[in-house]
Amino acid sequence: MATHQLPFPVERLRGRLVVSCQAYPGEPLRDPDAMRRMALAALEGGAAGVRAQGLADLRAIRAATDVPLIGLWKDGASGVVITPTAGHVRQVAATGAEIVALDATSRPRPDGRPLAESFAAAHEAGALVMADVATFEEGLRAAESGADLVGTTLSGYTDDSPHLPGPDLELVSRLAAALDVPVVAEGRIHTPAQARAALEAGAFAVVVGTAITHPTTLTRWFAAEVDAAHRPPSR
Numbered sequence: 001m002a003t004h005q006l007p008f009p010v011e012r013l014r015g016r017l018v019v020s021c022q023a024y025p026g027e028p029l030r031d032p033d034a035m036r037r038m039a040l041a042a043l044e045g046g047a048a049g050v051r052a053q054g055l056a057d058l059r060a061i062r063a064a065t066d067v068p069l070i071g072l073w074k075d076g077a078s079g080v081v082i083t084p085t086a087g088h089v090r091q092v093a094a095t096g097a098e099i100v101a102l103d104a105t106s107r108p109r110p111d112g113r114p115l116a117e118s119f120a121a122a123h124e125a126g127a128l129v130m131a132d133v134a135t136f137e138e139g140l141r142a143a144e145s146g147a148d149l150v151g152t153t154l155s156g157y158t159d160d161s162p163h164l165p166g167p168d169l170e171l172v173s174r175l176a177a178a179l180d181v182p183v184v185a186e187g188r189i190h191t192p193a194q195a196r197a198a199l200e201a202g203a204f205a206v207v208v209g210t211a212i213t214h215p216t217t218l219t220r221w222f223a224a225e226v227d228a229a230h231r232p233p234s235r
């Protein structure tokens with residue numbers, strides 16, 4: 001766990017909840033003003049920071065609040081899609097997001113350029129780097145390469161990470177024990193108790209997305225249960 005003084009936007013997230021406000025292509029809430037409102041609603045509920053996707057959403061949210069903003073740009077259909085190149089990093093930083101989140105897994109990058117180039121692009125733009133990783137080794141490598149925060153975001157989404165129904169708390173605790181930089185727990189945190197467990201496992205901050213800001217998925221969870229109860233037992 002990071003105990004020393006950290007850059008101001010990171011310090012503001014110590015022990016706090018960050019809410020990820022994202023809508024996916026083609027969805028009814030895929031709209032910068034909808035995500036701005038979603039972010040403001042989350043802040044009213046006690047979030048200390050916002051994570052958001054896409055340049056237009058980031059600009060809209062940045063104009064509405066000065067809480068720490070973790071920005072990313074998902075581009076591409078598979079593999080490395082979260083802020084995949086240094087060019088994407090520069091544009092995300094230019095929206096005013098203090099922290100740029102990017103895929104720091106060991107998978108091949110779309111432009112074949114080294115990850116270090118993306119880290120350097122963020123730092124040159126005056127932004128901090130949140131390295132989204134899937135494994136312990138990727139977390140170590142990201143921290144060694146100068147990441148300002150390491151997130152467990154991609155555990156469960158790569159071939160060599162466990163596909164768990166809930167958060168990868170083992171990864172959180174192993175990284176938190178090994179790293180000096182803050183470890184952010186993110187990915188499939190679906191209940192307040194899981195968010196608390198992530199902090200107890202050593203997370204510096206917790207990011208929750210779907211369970212707060214994705215009504216289509218939330219509705220599916222309820223609909224599946226209700227439909228299962230309604231269906232007559234099979235003979």
Ligand SMILES: CC(=O)N[C@H](C=O)[C@@H](O)[C@H](O)[C@H](O)COP(=O)(O)O
Nearest residue numbers: 020153157187188189208209210211
């Ligand atoms: C894997 C990937 O692309 N994760 C994305 C990263 O920004 C988002 O789609 C997630 O919603 C976010 O990480 C928060 O996680 P959850 O929605 O599970 O609370």
